[in-house]
Amino acid sequence: MRLANLAGRAVLLQDGRALDVERASDGRFGPDPMTPWADWAAFTEWAAGVDYANAEGYDESDLGAPIPFPRQVFAIGLNYKDHADEAEMAYPENIVVFTKYQSSLAGPTAEVKVPGETLDWEAELVVVVGEQIHDVDEDAAQAAIAGYSVGQDFSERTVQRRPPAPQFSLGKSFPAFGPFGPAVVTPNEIEDPANLSITCVIEGPTGLAQSNGAGAWTAQDGNTKDMIFSSARILSDLSKVVTLYPGDIVFTGTPAGVGMPQGIALQPGDVVTTTIEGLGALRNPMV
Incomplete structure (x- = not known):
């Protein structure tokens, strides 16, 4: 099942068509x-x-965030070994947690207004919680996963790092800094969530500059098998402290290739395409 938000209505996607949930369920949902x-x-x-049978074609630009108003949005830092390496930081022994505020969530084709000169990208697997859990082990956490989605954790690094203490949540929560979608994909649709390719391709001025004029630059090319903490481990560890609710979402971290260590930032005119194998893609223009 692929659950999406089409122009503010719950739909199921299949083979390029959308089925309206309310109509298909005769109003049950x-x-x-x-x-x-x-x-x-x-x-x-x-x-x-x-x-x-009654599914219809749709315009991808009408897709919004699959879960527009989750109770909680979590994000995990330093969860890929190669990303920790590029940041010159030790591999964490415990999950590193922050939040992206709900107002930063957006759909898979949302425009992103560039708020400063240090806008960075982070391609991420998003995990969605399907049942209320608290203080559970990894097996129970795995069973509580409703599905997966593609996410992009845009970050304004100057705001994120400004003194006197880092402002991770603020630097990562400008409008449309948390696009995800195009749908929540249930586990039965994915062969192995722990072995999915994940890429971030940049076109436009930054893409041209970094690809020697070729036009498209693959900034990130990773795989979820390189995560330090698995999705189940993340949910289990979170549940040791907080209660997780159905519809809560977790950005699970990013592989190597972000801009900050390279001194590269996004600018107006860039288009960022974030793709995860089997889940789909986001395509977000910078304006």
């Missing part, structure tokens, strides 16, 4: 994209037998 998370188990049971 409402049109609000948050409705499925009120009873995820019942929703998935219904969706498993749904008929896509």
Whole structure:
């Protein structure tokens, strides 16, 4: 199942078409994209037998954040060995956690206003929680995963690093700094979430400059198998402190290739395409 938000309505995507949830369920589930998370188990049971005959074509520009108003948004830092290496930092023994504020969430084609001269990119796997959990082990955490999505953790590094103490959450929460989608993809649709290619390609002025005029520059080319903490470990560790709720989302960290260590930043005219194998892609213009 691929659950998405099309022009503010919950839909299921299949083969380039969208099925409206409210209409297909005869009103059992409402049109609000948050409705499925009120009873995820019942929703998935219904969706498993749904008929896509009435699905229709759609415009990708109408896709919004699949979960526009999660209760909680978590993000994990330094979760890929090669990214820790490029940051010249030791591999963490415990998860490094911050948040991206809810207002930073956006859809897969959202425009991003460049707020300064140090705008960076971070391609990330997003994990979505499907049931309420607290203080659970990794097996229970794995069972609580509703699905996965593609995320981009845009970061304004000057704000993030300004004194007297780092402002991670503020530097990463300008409008549209947390695009994700195009859908929440359930685990049964993915062969191995722990072995997915993840890339970030930049076109425009930055892409031209870094590709010697070729036009598109692959800034990041990684794989989720290189994560230090697995998705289940992350949810389990989070649950030792907080209660996780259905629809909560977790940005799980980024592989090597971000701009800051290279002295490279995004600028207006750039287009950032973030792709994860089997999950889809985001394509976000910088304005």
